[in-house]
Amino acid sequence: MPRSWAELLGEEGAAPEPETERAGLFSRLRDSLSKSRRALTEQLQAAAFDPGDDLSWERLEEALLQADVGVPATAELVRRLEERGDIGALADEVAQLFGEPPTLDVRHDPAVILVVGVNGTGKTTTIGKLASTLSRHGRSVVVAAADTFRAAAEEQLEIWAQRAGADFVGSERGADPAAVAYDAIEAAQARGRDVVIVDTAGRLHTQTNLMEELVKVRRVIERKLDGAPQETLLVVDATTGQNGVQQARLFNEAVGVTGVALTKLDGSAKGGVAIPIAYELGLPVKLVGVGERLDDLRPFDPLDYARALVSS
Amino acid sequence: MFDALSDKLQSALGDLRGRGVLDDEAISRAMREVRLALLEADVNLEIVRQFVARVRERALGEDVAKSLTPGQQVVKIVHEELTELMGSGSSQLAFSPRPPTTILLAGLQGSGKTTAAGKLALLLRKDGRKPALVAADLQRPAAIDQLVQLGAQAGVPVYADERTDPVKAVHDGIERARADGRDVVVLDTAGRLHVDEPLMEELAAVRREAKPTNVLLVLDAMTGQEAVNVAKAFQERIDFDGVVMTKLDGDARGGAALSVKAVTGRPIKLASVGEKLDALEWFHPDRMASRILGMGDVLTLIERAEAAVADDEKEELERRMMAGEFSFDDFLKSYKMLRRMGPLQGVLKLIPGMGKQLEGLDQVNEKELARVEAIILSMTPQERRLPRVIDGSRRKRIAAGSGTAVTQVNQLIEARKQMAKMMKMMGSGKMPQLPAAGMGGKPRPSATRKSSSKRKKKARR
Numbered sequence: 001m002p003r004s005w006a007e008l009l010g011e012e013g014a015a016p017e018p019e020t021e022r023a024g025l026f027s028r029l030r031d032s033l034s035k036s037r038r039a040l041t042e043q044l045q046a047a048a049f050d051p052g053d054d055l056s057w058e059r060l061e062e063a064l065l066q067a068d069v070g071v072p073a074t075a076e077l078v079r080r081l082e083e084r085g086d087i088g089a090l091a092d093e094v095a096q097l098f099g100e101p102p103t104l105d106v107r108h109d110p111a112v113i114l115v116v117g118v119n120g121t122g123k124t125t126t127i128g129k130l131a132s133t134l135s136r137h138g139r140s141v142v143v144a145a146a147d148t149f150r151a152a153a154e155e156q157l158e159i160w161a162q163r164a165g166a167d168f169v170g171s172e173r174g175a176d177p178a179a180v181a182y183d184a185i186e187a188a189q190a191r192g193r194d195v196v197i198v199d200t201a202g203r204l205h206t207q208t209n210l211m212e213e214l215v216k217v218r219r220v221i222e223r224k225l226d227g228a229p230q231e232t233l234l235v236v237d238a239t240t241g242q243n244g245v246q247q248a249r250l251f252n253e254a255v256g257v258t259g260v261a262l263t264k265l266d267g268s269a270k271g272g273v274a275i276p277i278a279y280e281l282g283l284p285v286k287l288v289g290v291g292e293r294l295d296d297l298r299p300f301d302p303l304d305y306a307r308a309l310v311s312s
Numbered sequence: 313m314f315d316a317l318s319d320k321l322q323s324a325l326g327d328l329r330g331r332g333v334l335d336d337e338a339i340s341r342a343m344r345e346v347r348l349a350l351l352e353a354d355v356n357l358e359i360v361r362q363f364v365a366r367v368r369e370r371a372l373g374e375d376v377a378k379s380l381t382p383g384q385q386v387v388k389i390v391h392e393e394l395t396e397l398m399g400s401g402s403s404q405l406a407f408s409p410r411p412p413t414t415i416l417l418a419g420l421q422g423s424g425k426t427t428a429a430g431k432l433a434l435l436l437r438k439d440g441r442k443p444a445l446v447a448a449d450l451q452r453p454a455a456i457d458q459l460v461q462l463g464a465q466a467g468v469p470v471y472a473d474e475r476t477d478p479v480k481a482v483h484d485g486i487e488r489a490r491a492d493g494r495d496v497v498v499l500d501t502a503g504r505l506h507v508d509e510p511l512m513e514e515l516a517a518v519r520r521e522a523k524p525t526n527v528l529l530v531l532d533a534m535t536g537q538e539a540v541n542v543a544k545a546f547q548e549r550i551d552f553d554g555v556v557m558t559k560l561d562g563d564a565r566g567g568a569a570l571s572v573k574a575v576t577g578r579p580i581k582l583a584s585v586g587e588k589l590d591a592l593e594w595f596h597p598d599r600m601a602s603r604i605l606g607m608g609d610v611l612t613l614i615e616r617a618e619a620a621v622a623d624d625e626k627e628e629l630e631r632r633m634m635a636g637e638f639s640f641d642d643f644l645k646s647y648k649m650l651r652r653m654g655p656l657q658g659v660l661k662l663i664p665g666m667g668k669q670l671e672g673l674d675q676v677n678e679k680e681l682a683r684v685e686a687i688i689l690s691m692t693p694q695e696r697r698l699p700r701v702i703d704g705s706r707r708k709r710i711a712a713g714s715g716t717a718v719t720q721v722n723q724l725i726e727a728r729k730q731m732a733k734m735m736k737m738m739g740s741g742k743m744p745q746l747p748a749a750g751m752g753g754k755p756r757p758s759a760t761r762k763s764s765s766k767r768k769k770k771a772r773r
Contacts, residue, residue, distance in 0.1 A: 066357050068536035071348055119559060120422030120532065149587075151461035155454035204562040207587075237422060241354030241536025243564035264421065267505040269538040 003101055005137060008286070008299035010103045060087065067272035067309065070242050073097065073279045091306040097275055098302035102259055102284040105230040106139060110188040112196045112221055112228035114181075115261075116214060116251055117235035119202030122263040124153065126235050126289055127197050128160025129297035139194040141166040144184030146177035146217060147201040157199050163294060167193060177201065177213065178220040185224045198229070205250035218255045233286065235261045238271030248277045259286035262300065266291045270309055342386055343368050353565035353604045356540045359574045367393055387605070394601035398573050403581045403595050406553070408525045411495040412444075414486060416522055418515055418550060419530035420542060421503030424558035426455060428530050428584055429500040430462030431592035432556075435582075436496050437468055438590075444494035446485030447472035448518060451502035459500055465589055469494070478502065478514060479521045486522065499524065506545030519550045527552040528581065531568060533560045539568035540575050547576045554581035557595065561585045565604050638732035640696035644688045686714035687724050699728060 005011075057078060064074040080093050105111060113130070117123050124147070131141045143161045145168070147153035154170045161168040169184040181198045188196045200217060203210035221229050234257045236244050251257050260278075262271045265288050274285050285300040343364050350360045370389050407413045415432065417425045429445055436443040445463045447470060449455040456472045463470035469492065471485040482499055489497045499522055504511035519527065529543060529552040546552055557569050560583045569580050580595040632642055688696065690713035695702050702710070702725060711718045 062357055065351055066537045068354075068538070071351055118534070118562065120424055122422055150458070151465075152454040152456075152458035155457045156452070159453035204559060206561070206563050237532075237534075239420065239532070239536060239538045239542070240534050241539075241564070241568065242352055243354070243534040243562065244536075246563060247534075264505070266507075267420070267538070268507050268541050269536065273536060 002304045003299040003301035005133060005299055007101070008104050009106055009137060011137070056087075057082070060090075064272065067270040068241050068244075069272040070245065070276045073276040076279060077275075091303065091310040094275065094306035094309065095302040097279045098306070099278065099282070099284060101302060102286050102300070104259070104286055104299075106134065106195050108227065108230055110142070110185065110193055110196050110225075111230045112185060112198065112225060113231040113233060114198045114200070114218060114221065114229040114255070115233050115235060116200050116255060116257070117202060118204050118247055119150075121202065121235040121237040121240075122289060123147075123202060123235045124157050124160065124199055126233075126261050126263055126287070126297060127157065127199050128164055129289065129294055130287070131161065131166040131197055132164035132294045133297060134195055135165050140192075142184050142188045142191075142193045142196045143168055144180050144196060144198045145170040146180040146184075146198050148172070148175045148177050148180065149201040153199075153201065166197075167191065178217045181217050181221050182224050185221065185228070189225075205247045205254075211250070211254045214251075215254050231258045231286075232256055233259050233261050234283070235263055236271075236273065236277070238262055238265045238273075239267060239269040240273050242273065242276075244273035245276050245280060248281050248283055252281060252283060257283055259284050261285075261287040261289065261297075263289035265289060266296070272309070274305075339368060339371055342371070346386075346390055349605060350567060353567035354534075354536050354539070354571075355567035355604065356537055356571035356575070358540075359571050363393065363397070391598075391601050391605060394570065394604060395598045398570055398580065398600055399597035403554075403579060405581065406525050407496075412486065412489050413496045413526070414499060414522050414524040415496065415526045415528060416499045416501065416519060416524035416550075417528050417530050417556070418501050418546060418552065419503060420505060420532070421452075423503065423530045423532045424584060425449070425503060425530045426458050426462065426500050428556050428558055428582075428592070429459065429498050430466050430468075431584060431589055432582070433463065433468040433498050434466035434589050435592050436498075437466065441496050442494050443468050443496040443498060444485075444489040444492065445470040446482060446489070446497055446499045448478040448481045448485070449500050449502040450474075450476060450478055450481065451504075455500075455502070462589070479517050482518050482522050506542045512545070512549045516549050526554070528554050528556050529572075529578070530556045530558060531572060533557050533566040533568060534562065534564040535568040540571050543572040543576050543578075547578070552576075552578060554579050556580075556582045556584065556592075558584040561587075561591070566600060567604055569600055570604060638728065638735050640688050640691060640699055640728060643728050643731065644685060683714070683716055683720065684724060687711075687716055687721055690714040699725060 060081070061074055061078055064077060065071070069077070077090070077093055077097070081087060081089060084093075104113075106113070115123050115127055127143060131143055134141050141164065143157060143164075143166050145154040145157045147157070148171060158168050158170065167187065169180060169187050171180045171183070177200060181196075184196050184198060187193070198217070198221070200214060201210075203214065205211065218229065218232070232255050234248055234251050236247065240247070248257065248260065260274060260283055262274050262285050265271050271288075277283050278285060285302075285305075288298050288300050288305070290296050290298060346367060347360055347364050350363065351357070355363075367386070367390055370393070371386050405413075405415065417429055417432075419425050426449065433443045433445050445459055445466075445468055447456045447459045449459070456474065460470045460472060471488045473481055473484065478501065485499070486497055499518075501515060501518060502511070504515060506512065527550055529546050531539060531543070535542070543555075555569065555572055555578060557566060557580050560566060573579060580597070580600070583593050583595045585591050585593055632638060687710060690710045691702070695706065695710075707718050707721050707725075711721045714721075
């Protein structure tokens with residue numbers, strides 16, 4: 001059973017989501033993953049798999065590498081499966097690398113979600129979708145345009161905020177992003193809003209000065225509101241290769257990432273880099289983006305993803 | 313991680329020395345390292361396989377085993393093969409004899425098309441052309457605003473209409489450019505997934521309407537194994553002529569570039585290397601090969617240094633560096649220059665063998681500049697000129713004067729020593745660790761010097 005928003009948001013006694021919404025994700029995720037030319041299964045038909053045959057293990061290894069799982073995590077998966085001598089356990093082992101299904105902590109007053117990532121991963125779009133979903137789940141939302149660098153970033157977020165029915169806090173281009181975050185929290189407190197989502201400019205994790213700027217944004221949020229930000233989400237593009245691990249490592253060192261949002265899973269990329277991010281750095285994936293529509297952001301379910309990855 | 317590829321190959325092949333007979337097992341070990349390095353760099357698995365087979369063949373065929381440094385020989389073979397794989401094909405754009413020349417940019421969402429369009433327009437304007445930008449991204453909220461703002465920064469007109477039909481937008485944009493006497497039109501299209509049939513059809517329609525002189529695929533350097541499928545799909549539908557590689561200023565090794573070239577035969581033409589609008593460069597295959605191998609990129613380093621250093625201070629500093637007279641004054645000066653050359657971590661990566669040679673300096677982070685400066689300014693002029701006079705008690709005084717710990721002073725002194733040593737080795741033509749492999753030349757020490765002095769002359773003219 002795929003994970004529901006109520007589970008992700010830790011809502012107790014919430015009415016179960018309509019079947020259609022639940023079924024939607026799994027089938028859509030599987031559809032999108034199967035668009036890939038060579039699905040994993042094609043290469044590792046369980047029936048044809050012979051644990052005694054080196055070639056079979058090599059094919060497994062290559063399938064994982066082609067899904068961007070990377071060398072260390074692939075080696076670990078192969079090692080675990082070799083121990084069990086059972087290829088059928090692949091989905092299970094992949095899911096285990098992800099750990100327990102995570103939750104998104106929005107039960108504060110207000111809760112602050114800081115959204116970070118490299119350029120072009122889909123931060124603003126993800127925020128638009130998240131704001132819309134939170135609204136549907138009865139949370140009032142303020143979005144803060146703290147991307148004061150990219151041309152027209154603010155306009156883009158404002159359009160998403162309107163679509164999501166969220167309040168919008170902006171500023172001049174070139175303004176101090178920390179000040180925008182501060183204003184947004186203040187606005188949320190004054191108006192009694194539940195969640196503040198802070199959009200930040202995309203930055204390469206190697207740009208020390210821009211990472212320092214991000215540290216400052218976080219620090220200002222911490223000082224403005226005790227316990228905030230409750231969540232710091234790193235947005236990772238599913239087409240990203242092994243550099244994604246380095247992105248996660250450096251963003252985590254700078255601002256303490258609490259979870260990953262894996263976007264653009266509707267292409268043929270399998271987003272396998274999420275596996276080493278979880279395995280090597282212990283950062284859980286919390287959200288997946290599977291399409292362009294407002295409701296195409298879904299809670300991440302490790303086993304569900306692993307099954308879709310393996311059996312598509 | 314693979315800055316140490318040459319070290320690993322060295323150790324995998326090192327025991328061959330003197331035996332004269334090529335050990336198949338040692339070669340296999342070395343090939344495993346090559347394979348890992350390429351996979352870690354996101355080179356497509358299929359290509360890795362073919363590539364390793366070819367390198368293995370050459371490694372067995374040549375006198376690698378007899379060489380004093382079999383590891384270096386293999387690195388050289390790998391580097392040559394990589395450059396070869398990426399090198400063929402022109403990095404030039406085609407210009408139409410009947411203006412306006414049209415350049416169509418296409419790619420996935422978030423690959424950086426709009427930013428690349430703005431940068432390309434500026435590059436063309438600086439080349440003395442009269443470019444215009446046309447907004448055909450009618451999908452993403454505010455994409456047109458973004459292009460309009462970039463056009464304003466680049467000093468290039470932007471033709472945009474809030475329409476729903478990109479084909480019409482492209483048609484009208486090109487007409488307006490022609491009427492206004494613009495000679496190059498850069499067309500920015502909406503990002504799309506290569507598996508999204510309706511949007512790919514729309515792009516094909518835009519291409520038919522624009523009849524572009526150049527079609528460029530914009531590709532994120534951080535793309536993983538999927539790059540090949542993306543490129544194939546775009547090639548089938550719109551048949552691009554070349555690739556613009558974006559976000560190369562990060563630490564992604566850019567194996568995607570190699571994969572795309574290998575699979576489609578289309579060269580990488582341009583590389584985007586920074587946030588600023590002027591950070592778009594013509595692509596150099598040999599430098600990319602070095603980057604994928606983690607071997608550093610001396611030519612880019614030299615170019616950036618030349619751009620960052622004022623002419624008069626340059627020659628003197630160069631002379632002193634090469635002579636190994638690298639005082640703390642020089643250290644401070646060069647440290648400040650390094651900062652002008654871009655993010656320090658990126659700059660350090662350009663230096664071959666950096667990881668091993670300069671472990672002390674590797675720890676130096678940009679925010680430590682203030683501390684480094686404080687330490688050096690707490691030295692007497694004599695100490696700065698002749699660092700060897702700095703004994704224990706002087707170290708204590710310097711630490712107290714700069715508000716740092718003695719260990720930090722020690723670290724800096726050690727870093728300067730390492731740096732001076734390396735400068736001297738470069739000056740004498742001996743590259744530390746890597747002879748000529750990083751330069752794409754012959755493994756003679758003089759190859760290093762020749763190419764760098766040629767560059768210098770050119771720059772001085």
